[in-house]
Amino acid sequence: MSMIDDLIEPLEEDTIRGSLDHCIKCTICETYCPFANATPLFPGPKYVGPQAERFRDGGDHSPDMSLDYCSGCGICTQVCPQGVKIAEINSKARAKLWDERGIPLRNKILARPTLGGRLATPFAGPVNWALGNRLVRGLIERVAGVHRKAPLPRFAGRTFQSWARHHPSPLTDKTVVYFHGCSTNYFEPRLGEMAVAVLEHNGFRVIVPRQDCCGLPLQSNGSFDAARKYVRRLAGALAPYARRGHPIVATSTSCSLMLKREAREILDVTDPEVEEVGRQTYDICEFLLDLHDRGELEVDFDPLPMAVPYHAPCQQRGHGMGKPALDLFGLIPELRIEEIDVDCCGIAGTYGLKKEKYDISMSVGDRLFKTIEKLEPEVAACDSETCRWQITHGSGVVSVHPIELLYRSYGL
Amino acid sequence: MTAAGPGRVYDALVVGVGTAGLVTALRLAKQGADVLVTAKGVGATHLTSGTVDVLGYTPERVVNPAAALPDFVRDHPEHPYARAGLQAVGDALDWIKLQLPDGALVGSLEANFLLPTAVGVPKPSALAPETMAPGDLRNGGRFTIVGLAGLKDFYPAYLADNLSRARLGQEDNGRVEARAVTISPPTGGVADVTPMGWARRFEDTEFRKTVIAELEPSLDGGAVGFPAVLGLDSARTVWQELNDALGVPVFEIPTLPPSVPGNRMARALRAALTRAGGRVVMGGRVIGVRGAGERLEEVVVDAAARPKTYRARDYVLATGGFASRGLEMDSYGMVREAAFDLPVTGMPPNAEARWADEYLAAHPAARVGIGVDDELRPLDSGHGVVYENVRVAGAALAGAEPWREKSGEGISLATGLRAAELILERRGG
Structure with a gap:
C-alpha cells in the first residue's frame, strides 16, 4: 500500500453520519415509524435524524428532548430506499444527548440486567412478590420512574448457567456455542434448556461458556462507554470458540444483533475480537434453517395441531435474514401459523418500561395485541424476550420463543 | 432422518x-x-x-x-x-x-378520470380509489375544497382557484366552479399534523363528528373535496360515513408525501x-x-x-x-x-x-x-x-x-x- 493510500480518509459519504446527504425527504421513514405515529412527542425519524443532525455538528447541543422518544427499533433504516442510516444516526445522537444531560439513575439500573439478576436470583420469591405488588410498583414508579403497569419479567430463582454447568452435552464431531443472554439466564432458563435440547437433537455438542451482558440495554439507554466495555468482555469470552470455527448460536435476536452489527455500526467498536465473534454469530432460527437448506436438519417433527400467531420483532428484522422461524414452522405438520402484519410491539427493550413512555409503547402495540387476542390462541410466538413479555402483557396470551414449538414438535 | x-x-x-x-x-x-x-x-x-x-x-x-x-x-x-x-x-x-379490497380501485382502461391534484391541476388516471372518483372534473360541477388548519402543503384557496381556471377539453362538458373552506378540527394541541396523523384521526368517530359539525354550515350542495387523509385502514367506512352525513358527494385529493392513498x-x-x-x-x-x-x-x-x-x-x-x-x-x-x-x-x-x-x-x-x-x-x-x-x-x-x-x-x-x-x-x- 502506498503512503497516499494511508493518508486518504474514508469518504464522508461512506460513514454513518455522511449517509444523511442521501436523504431525499421522501417521508417513507416517517410513514413507517411506529413511535412518530403514536405520539406527537416524537416528531419522526427524518426530523430528528438526517435533518436535525446537520445542526448537531461541531458539538452543538440537541435543542430538545424529542430525540429521546426514538425507541431505536431500526425500522426507519430498513425502509429507507436511499440507504440513510437513520436509526444509527439517532442512536449516536441520543447517547450524546444523555452524555450532556447526565443519565438518570433509572436508566442506569434498567440497562444492567446482570446486576439485577445476580442480586435478585437468590431472593426470587420475595422479589417477584414485590414486583407483582401494586403498592410496591407504585412506589417504584414514583421513586425510579418505571411504570407501575410495565411488563417486568419474573426472576426464575435459578440461573441457566447453573443448569448448564451440570448438563453433560454429548461429545460429537459437531460443536456449537450457545450465547444465551441475560434474560435466559435469569428469567427464562427453560428456554435455554430447550434450545440446547434442539441443538443436541441435531447432533451438536453444545458449549455454554460463562458470559455476561452484551451491552445492548446500556447502548439504548445512552451509556455508550459502559456498553463498549460489556460487548468487548463478552466478545473476549466467545472469541476463542469463534477462532476455532464454532458457530455461536443465540436465542435473543437483539443481543445477537449487537454482536453481528450494532457494536461496530453504533458503538464504533472495531476490535478484531468483536469482528471475529460477530462473523460466527447466528440467530438460532437462522442457524437451523441454514442446516435445513443443506439437508442437515432433523425433520422428525410430530404434528402440532394448533394455530399460533407469529410476530417478528424489529431487532430480528435488523439481521437482514428474513423470518427464518416461518420456514421452520412450515416443517411442523398441522401447525397453522398466522403471521401478524404489524411492525412493532412497542416495548423496544426498556423503552416501554419507562413511566413517561409506557402509554406510547402500549399504543404502538395496540393493533398487534388486538389481532392476537382475537385469534384466541393457546400461545403466540416471537423471537425476542422483551417483545414476548410485552405481547403477553398487552394481549393476555402467553408468548413463546419459536424454539419452544420446535422442541415440542420434536417430542424432546 | x-x-x-x-x-x-x-x-x-x-x-x-x-x-x-x-x-x-x-x-x-x-x-x-x-x-x-x-x-x-x-x-x-x-x-x-x-x-x-x-x-x-x-x-x-x-x-x-x-x-x-x-x-x-x-x-x-x-x-x-x-x-x-x-x-x-x-x-x-x-x-x-x-x-385489492372492494372499491380500492375503480374505473377502466377505456376512459381516464380527470382528477384534481394538490395544486388544482386536472390529472388523467385510468383507475382511482372510489374515494377519489367523485372528484372527476370531466363533467364540470360545483366543488368545495376543504383545507385542514395545520396540514402543510395543501392550500385549498390556491387549489380551488386553479380548478376554476382549469381548461377542460372539448370532449368534457361544463365548467368547474370551486371554492375553498378551511376548518380547524381538534388536533390535541399538535401544531403540525402529517397526512398520516390526520388519517388516524379521521378513523375516530368522535373526530369525524367535529369535522362534520364544523363543515355543514358552509356547504352549498356541491361535491366536497378533502385532502386524501380520510382514514388509513378503514378508508371506505370513513368516506361512506362522510358522504352520508354531509349529504353531498365526498372525494379525496392526493397530498404531497407522505401519501395516505399510496400507503x-x-x-x-x-x-x-x-x-x-x-x-x-x-x-x-x-x-x-x-x-x-x-x-x-x-x-x-x-x-x-x-x-x-x-x-x-x-x-x-x-x-x-x-x-x-x-x-x-x-x-x-x-x-x-x-x-x-x-x-x-x-x-x-x-x-x-x-x-x-x-x-x-x-x-x-x-x-x-x-x-x-x-x-x-x-x-x-x-x-x-x-x-x-x-x-x-x-x-x-x-x-x-x-x-x-x-x-x-x-x-x-x-x-x-x-x-x-x-x-x-x-x-x-
Missing part, C-alpha cells in the same frame, strides 16, 4: 418491494410458486397518489387510453408498454382490481403477498451476483455479520429508478444499475445534450434505464440477452418518461404482471 437438499433453490427471487416487485411476487405466489422478495427500502408505492395512471399525455391529453395505446407503442417501440405488449396492460388492470395501496399489496405465502427479506442491498453463461445463478445480499446468498431458477429485477435508487447517476452523468449491474441504455453520449433547460421539459436523458427484449430480459449494447432467466419490471426499465406521460403505475403493473406470466408460462404453469 434428515431432509435431503443441496441448498435451497427458490422458484423465483424478486429484488425490490415497490409496486412492480409486489405485483410480480403476488402473482407468482398465488400460483403456488416458492417466491422470495428481497429489498433495500420499501419502494416508491408510498409516494404515489394511489391512482393507477396508464397513459395521460401523448403529449395531448388522453381521453381513452385503450384507444390511444396502439399508436403510442407504435411511435415508442422501446417503451415498456411495447416490450410487455398491450394485452399485458389491460390484463394488469383487470387483475389488480381483483387483488393504503402498499399495505394492501403487502398484506395480499403475506396471505399468499410470499416471503420478504428487508434490509440488505444486492452486493453481488454470480452468473454462468446466460444464466444468473446466485444473488448475494448484504446482511448483518455476513452476506446472504440466494439461489433461484428465475429472477426479477424490480428495483425502481432514481427515486428508489435502482438506478444511480454520478456527477459525470454515468448511470449504473445498482443491483445486478446490468447494462444501461438511453443515456445520450457526453457530446450531446442530455438535459433541457426547463425543469419539466422533455430531457433527452429521461428515458434512461434497462433495455429489454419482448420477454423483459435485459439486453446488452449489441441487443444480446444478458441473462435469459432475469426479467426487469417497473421504473428500472428504459424508454419511458412516466412523469410526463402519466404512466408510472401502468408500467409497474403491466411489466410486473407480465414478468410473472412469462415465468409461469415457461414452467408450464
